[in-house]
Amino acid sequence: MAERMRPISIFHFLAVLIALSTPFFAAQAAERRDVLVLGAAANRRVALVLGNSEYQNVPPLTNATSDARAMEKLLQGLDFEVVSGFNLTKAETQETIAHFAKEVRGADIALFFYAGHGLQVSNVNYLIPIDAVLEDETSLDFEAVQMNFILRQMSRETGVRLVFLDACRDNPLAEALSKAGSTEVSSGLAEMQIENGGAGTLVAFATGPKEVAYDGQGEHSPFSAALLAHLSEKNEPLTAIMTRVTKEVYTSTKGLQRPWVNLSLTDDIVLNRVDEQPEPAPKVAAAGPEAGPGSNSRTAAGTATGPAPDDAGQVALNMLRQRIPKIETEGPISFDMPIVFGDPQIDGKSIEELLQGRPLYPPVEGLDQSVWDNHCSTCHQWTKARLCEQAQNYDKIDVSIMRLEHPLGNRFKVALANWAHNGCK
Incomplete structure (x- = not known):
C-alpha cells in the first residue's frame, strides 16, 4: 500500500535537520527551501493518496478509486514517495494516515489527494470511509475522518503543503445525517483555513464551497481528469496549472462545476522542472592531500562520516549535539x-x-x-x-x-x- 522511502544523502538530511531544528538557521532554511520548492531533483516529496468507491451502506461511486490509482501513478512519476490506500474502512484509514505521518516529516513538499465521499457539518470537513453508517452526528467522530486531522500530520517540519479534494460528490450519507437532526450538513465541503508556516499551502476543491461536484461518465471525474492532464506539465508553475484545470472543468461540465482554490504560497511551485539545455561536462577536481585523523565530522561513537562541513554547519552540528x-x-x-x-x-x-x-x-x-x-x-x-x-x-x-x-x-x-x-x- 505504500512505496518505500527513497534514500537521501547524509548531507541533504543534515542540511534539512539543522535548518528545521535551530532558530539560528531560519534564514538559511528559507533560502534552501526556495531552491527545493522550485522543482529541484534533490527535494523530498511525500504524498498520501486515498480513494473510496466501494461504499458498503450507500451506492458505490463510479470513478473515485480509478481517480486515486491514476494519481498515485502520476505522483510516482513526479518523484513522490506515495503512501496510498483504496476502499478503506475507518480503521484502515487511520492506519494509513499514521504511516503517512511518519514518512512526511521533514518533506519539502507534502501532498494529499482524496477521491470519494466527503461532507461538512457546521463548517467542519469530514472524509467518509467505506464502512460509515452515520446514523447521527455523534457517529461522525467514530466513523469519519476530520480533514483537519490530516492537515496536522502534513504540517510538521514540511515546506509546502498541497491538498486536492475530489470529495464534493453527491452523498446520500449527508442527507441521512441531516434527517437525523444534524444541523448544517452538506455534501459539499466547507472553506478551510490555511495555517502559516513553511513555504505555504494550496488547497484545491473539485468545486466551490458547499457545492456538489460530478463523478463523471468516463474513466475519471471531471476534476481528477483535468488534474491528471495538467499536473505534470513541464516547467509550469502550479498556479498556472490550476487555472487550466479550473477552465477545463468549467468547460467540460458546461458551467455547472467550477473548481475552487485557496492558496498562500511564498514561491512558485514547479512539480516537473526540466532543464531543456544540455548540461556542461562536469569538471574533474584535482586530487588533494589525504585527509588526516579528525578532519571529518564525528558520529555518536566518534567515527568519521564524510567531509567536514563548513564553519556555519559545524556550529549548527555542535549546537544540536549539545541537545x-x-x-x-x-x-x-x-x-x-x-x-x-x-x-x-x-x-x-x-x-x-x-x-x-x-x-x-x-x-x-x-x-x-x-x-x-x-x-x-x-x-x-x-x-x-x-x-x-x-x-x-x-x-x-x-x-x-x-x-x-x-x-x-x-x-x-x-x-x-x-x-x-x-x-x-
Whole structure:
C-alpha cells in the first residue's frame, strides 16, 4: 500500500535537520527551501493518496478509486514517495494516515489527494470511509475522518503543503445525517483555513464551497481528469496549472462545476522542472592531500562520516549535539542488560524488555490511544536485526537522535546508538 522511502544523502538530511531544528538557521532554511520548492531533483516529496468507491451502506461511486490509482501513478512519476490506500474502512484509514505521518516529516513538499465521499457539518470537513453508517452526528467522530486531522500530520517540519479534494460528490450519507437532526450538513465541503508556516499551502476543491461536484461518465471525474492532464506539465508553475484545470472543468461540465482554490504560497511551485539545455561536462577536481585523523565530522561513537562541513554547519552540528541527552549507564550496552537511562519510567530495563512493553508517547501526535498504546514489538514488528539497522543510523549520524521524539524517549535512542556501536550484541 505504500512505496518505500527513497534514500537521501547524509548531507541533504543534515542540511534539512539543522535548518528545521535551530532558530539560528531560519534564514538559511528559507533560502534552501526556495531552491527545493522550485522543482529541484534533490527535494523530498511525500504524498498520501486515498480513494473510496466501494461504499458498503450507500451506492458505490463510479470513478473515485480509478481517480486515486491514476494519481498515485502520476505522483510516482513526479518523484513522490506515495503512501496510498483504496476502499478503506475507518480503521484502515487511520492506519494509513499514521504511516503517512511518519514518512512526511521533514518533506519539502507534502501532498494529499482524496477521491470519494466527503461532507461538512457546521463548517467542519469530514472524509467518509467505506464502512460509515452515520446514523447521527455523534457517529461522525467514530466513523469519519476530520480533514483537519490530516492537515496536522502534513504540517510538521514540511515546506509546502498541497491538498486536492475530489470529495464534493453527491452523498446520500449527508442527507441521512441531516434527517437525523444534524444541523448544517452538506455534501459539499466547507472553506478551510490555511495555517502559516513553511513555504505555504494550496488547497484545491473539485468545486466551490458547499457545492456538489460530478463523478463523471468516463474513466475519471471531471476534476481528477483535468488534474491528471495538467499536473505534470513541464516547467509550469502550479498556479498556472490550476487555472487550466479550473477552465477545463468549467468547460467540460458546461458551467455547472467550477473548481475552487485557496492558496498562500511564498514561491512558485514547479512539480516537473526540466532543464531543456544540455548540461556542461562536469569538471574533474584535482586530487588533494589525504585527509588526516579528525578532519571529518564525528558520529555518536566518534567515527568519521564524510567531509567536514563548513564553519556555519559545524556550529549548527555542535549546537544540536549539545541537545542530545545523556544516559547514566557508562560503557558498552548489550541487548539484554539493564540500563540506567536517567528516566524513571524506563530505568533498570533492557532494550529487550522495553520492546515487550508499551510506548510512553504516541508515535504520531493526535492518534487515538487505542491505536498506539500497544506492545512496541507488535506495533513495529521489531526483530533484533531490524532494530539493529535503525540503531546503526543513530550511531552513524548522531544528530538524527534529535530529529523526532521516540515513543520511548530520546534517551532510548542514545542507548540504541551505543548498542549499535558495540556491534548490536
